Amino acid sequence: MDLRKPSGIFFTLLGVIVAAAGLLNPSARAPLTDININLYAGVGMLIFGGLLLWLAHRAS
Amino acid sequence: MTLFAVDYIILVLYFVFVLGIGWYLKRTVKTSEDFLTSGRSVPLWITSLAFVAANLGAQELIGMCASGAKYGIMTSHFYWVGAIPAMVFMGVFMMPFYFGSRARSVPEYLKLRFDEKTRGFNAFSFAVMTIFSSGISMYALGLLLQLVLGWSFTASVLLSAGIVLVYTFLGGLTSAIYNEVLQFFLIVLGFAPLAYLSVNRAGGWEGMKARLPEVMTSSWRYMGDASQNPMGVDLFAMVAGLGFVLSFGYWCTNFLVVQRALAARNMAEGRLTPLVGAFPKMLLPLVVIMPGLAAVALSQMGLGYDLPRKGDGYDYDQVLMTLMAKFYPSGLLGVGLTGLMASFMSGMAGNVTAFNTVWTYDIYQSYIKKKAPDSHYLVVGRITTVVGVLLSIACAYLATLYNNIMDLLQLVFGFVNAPLFATFLLGMFWKRATANGAFFGLLSGTLAAAATHGLTVAEGKGGWLTTVATFPSSMAQNFWIAIWAFAVCFTVTVLLSWVTRPRPVEELKGLVWGVTEIPREENIPWYEKPALLGVIVLVACLVLNIIFW
Numbered sequence: 001m002d003l004r005k006p007s008g009i010f011f012t013l014l015g016v017i018v019a020a021a022g023l024l025n026p027s028a029r030a031p032l033t034d035i036n037i038n039l040y041a042g043v044g045m046l047i048f049g050g051l052l053l054w055l056a057h058r059a060s
Numbered sequence: 061m062t063l064f065a066v067d068y069i070i071l072v073l074y075f076v077f078v079l080g081i082g083w084y085l086k087r088t089v090k091t092s093e094d095f096l097t098s099g100r101s102v103p104l105w106i107t108s109l110a111f112v113a114a115n116l117g118a119q120e121l122i123g124m125c126a127s128g129a130k131y132g133i134m135t136s137h138f139y140w141v142g143a144i145p146a147m148v149f150m151g152v153f154m155m156p157f158y159f160g161s162r163a164r165s166v167p168e169y170l171k172l173r174f175d176e177k178t179r180g181f182n183a184f185s186f187a188v189m190t191i192f193s194s195g196i197s198m199y200a201l202g203l204l205l206q207l208v209l210g211w212s213f214t215a216s217v218l219l220s221a222g223i224v225l226v227y228t229f230l231g232g233l234t235s236a237i238y239n240e241v242l243q244f245f246l247i248v249l250g251f252a253p254l255a256y257l258s259v260n261r262a263g264g265w266e267g268m269k270a271r272l273p274e275v276m277t278s279s280w281r282y283m284g285d286a287s288q289n290p291m292g293v294d295l296f297a298m299v300a301g302l303g304f305v306l307s308f309g310y311w312c313t314n315f316l317v318v319q320r321a322l323a324a325r326n327m328a329e330g331r332l333t334p335l336v337g338a339f340p341k342m343l344l345p346l347v348v349i350m351p352g353l354a355a356v357a358l359s360q361m362g363l364g365y366d367l368p369r370k371g372d373g374y375d376y377d378q379v380l381m382t383l384m385a386k387f388y389p390s391g392l393l394g395v396g397l398t399g400l401m402a403s404f405m406s407g408m409a410g411n412v413t414a415f416n417t418v419w420t421y422d423i424y425q426s427y428i429k430k431k432a433p434d435s436h437y438l439v440v441g442r443i444t445t446v447v448g449v450l451l452s453i454a455c456a457y458l459a460t461l462y463n464n465i466m467d468l469l470q471l472v473f474g475f476v477n478a479p480l481f482a483t484f485l486l487g488m489f490w491k492r493a494t495a496n497g498a499f500f501g502l503l504s505g506t507l508a509a510a511a512t513h514g515l516t517v518a519e520g521k522g523g524w525l526t527t528v529a530t531f532p533s534s535m536a537q538n539f540w541i542a543i544w545a546f547a548v549c550f551t552v553t554v555l556l557s558w559v560t561r562p563r564p565v566e567e568l569k570g571l572v573w574g575v576t577e578i579p580r581e582e583n584i585p586w587y588e589k590p591a592l593l594g595v596i597v598l599v600a601c602l603v604l605n606i607i608f609w
Contacts, residue, residue, distance in 0.1 A: 001081075001084060001085065001088075001238070003106060003238050003241060003242075006077060006080065006081055006084075006242070007241065007242050007245060010073070010074075010077045010242065011245065011249070013073060014070065014073065014395065017066065017069060017070060017073070017391070018070075018391050018392060018394075018395060021066050021389075021390065021391030021392075022391065025389075025391075028389040028390065028391070029389055030385070030386055030387050030388050030389045030393075031364065031365075031385075031386050032257075032261055032358070032363060032364075032365065032386040032387050033257055033261075033387050033388075033389070037253060037257065037387075037388070037389065037392055038389055038391040038392050040253075041249075041253045041392050041395070042391075044249070045249055045395075048245070048249065
C-alpha cells in the first residue's frame with residue numbers, strides 16, 4: 001500500500017470540511033482569534049492532501 | 061469548551077481512516093514476523109516519521125506544553141540536548157549492530173551479545189514499562205477529556221484503547237507504523253495553527269520576551285546554578301543526566317523506538333531512519349512548547365485568558381486545552397482534538413506493538429514454549445495484543461493515584477533505561493565485556509537507581525530509606541538517579557568483565573564494533589551518508605540552541 005494515497009484522501013477530505021466550515025460560517029471566531037482561521041487552515045490541509053495525492057500519482 | 065457536529069464528523073472521519081488502514085493491511089500479515097516486525101518492508105520516509113511519532117504520545121504533547129508554561133524555553137533541552145544528539149548516535153553508531161545481529165528485538169540483541177539472563181531481565185522490565193507508559197498516557201487523555209469536555213473517563217479510555225486494539229490486532233506492526241505517520245501529520249497540522257495564533261497574539265517571540273521573565277525565554281543563560289532556573293537543575297545534571305544518560309538510553313535502547321528503525325528494508329535505511337526523523341523532531345518544540353510560553357504571556361495581557369488553576373497553584377497540564385478553547389473555532393477545534401486523540405493513539409500503539417514482540421519472542425518463545433510452528437506464535441502475538449491493551453487500561457486506573465505525569469515517566473525511565481545504555485555502550489563497543497559482567501552490572505545499576513531515589517528527597521518524594529541529600533526539584537532528582545544508575549552499571553560491568561572469561565571474538569561477529577561489517581559508503585550520494593547527515597543534524601541543532609540561548 002502506498003500510504004500517500006489514503007493519507008492524501010484523508011487530508012483532502014479534512015481540508016474540505018474545515019474550509020467549508022470557514023466558508024459557511026465566516027463570522028465564527030474563537031475568543032482570541034480575529035481571522036477566519038477555519039478557512040486558512042482548511043485550505044492548507046487541502047493543499048497538503050493534494051500534494052500527497054500528486055506524489056502518489058506521480059510514483060504510480 | 062463545546063463541540064459541534066462538524067467536530068464530531070472530523071473525529072469520526074479520523075477513526076474511519078485508522079481502522080480502514082488496519083483493515084487494508086490485514087492481508088499483509090501471514091507470519092508472526094509480518095505481524096510483529098513488519099517483515100522488514102517499510103519505506104524510509106515512513107519508518108523515520110513513525111520513529112518520531114511513536115514517542116509523540118498524548119503525555120508528550122500535553123506535558124511539553126505544560127513544561128513550556130511552567131519552565132519556559134528550557135523545556136527545549138528535552139529535544140535539542142536530549143533527543144537529537146541521541147538520535148544521531150543511534151543512526152550512525154548503533155544501528156549497524158542492531159541490524160548486523162539480525163535481532164528481532166532489543167532484548168534479543170542482549171541474548172545474542174551476552175546471554176539468556178540479561179535478555180530475560182531486560183524483557184521483563186521492558187514489558188512492565190511499556191504497559192505502564194501506555195496506561196499513564198491513557199489516563200492523561202481520559203482525565204483531560206473528562207475535565208474539558210465532560211466526557212466520561214471510562215468511555216473515552218475504552219473507545220480510544222478499543223480503536224488502537226482493532227487496528228494493531230488486524231495489521232500488526234505495519235498497521236501501527238502506517239497509522240503513526242497519518243497521526244504525525246494530523247498532530248502537526250492540528251497544532252501548528254495553535255502555535256502560530258497563540259505566539260502571534262502574544263506579540264511574537266519579541267513580544268513574549270518582553271512580557272515573560274528572562275529566565276523563561278533563555279534556554280542556557282540560567283543553567284549555571286540550579287537555584288537560578290525554574291527547573292532546579294544544574295548544568296552537569298542537565299547535560300549528563302538528561303542529555304547523555306536518559307536520552308541516549310531512551311532513543312538508543314528503548315525497543316519502542318528501535319523497533320521502528322528495525323522495520324526498515326535494509327541496514328542503510330535503518331541507519332537513516334533516526335537521522336531523517338531528527339529533522340522534524342528538531343522543529344517540534346516550536347509546535348509543542350511555544351504555545352505553553354505564549355499562554356503565560358497571554359495571561360498577563362488582560363485579554364480574558366488566565367492560566368488554568370487547581371487549588372492554590374496552576375494546573376499546567378490543562379494549558380494546551382484552554383488555549384485550544386480560546387483560539388480554535390468549531391471546525392479547527394475538531395482537528396485539534398482529533399490531533400490529541402491521534403497523539404494518544406500513536407503513543408499507545410507504539411507501546412502495544414513493542415510489548416507484543418518482546419512478550420512473544422523474548423518471553424513466550426524463550427521460556428514458555430520454545431519450538432512451535434510459526435502460526436502458533438502469530439496467534440500468541442495476536443492474543444498478546446488484546447492482553448496488552450487490557451493491562452494498559454488497568455494501569456490507567458492505577459495512574460489516577462499519581463498526578464505529575466512527566467516526572468513519573470522520567471522516574472520509570474530512570475530505573476529501567478539509564479543503566480541499560482551503559483550495558484549497550486559496553487556491549488557494542490568493547491569486545492571484552494562479558495555476559496556476567498553485563499548482567500550484574502545491569503542489576504546493580506537498576507538497584508542504584510532505586511537506592512538513589514530512596515536516599516534523596518525532592519518535592520516530598522523519595523527518601524524512603526533515609527535522607528542523605530535534597531534536590532530542589534523532582535526533575536533534578538530524576539536526572540541524578542539516571543547518572544548514578546549509569547555510573548554504577550558501567551563500573552560494575554567493566555570490573556566484572558575483567559575478572560570473567562570473555563567470549564571468543566569469532567562469536568561476536570555482527571554484534572560488536574571492530575568485528576562487524578559496516579556498509580561501504582563510496583558509491584552513495586552525500587544525502588544518504590549517515591555520518592554526513594548526522595553532522596548536518598547536529599549543526600542545525602546547535603544553531604537552534606544558539607538562537608534561543
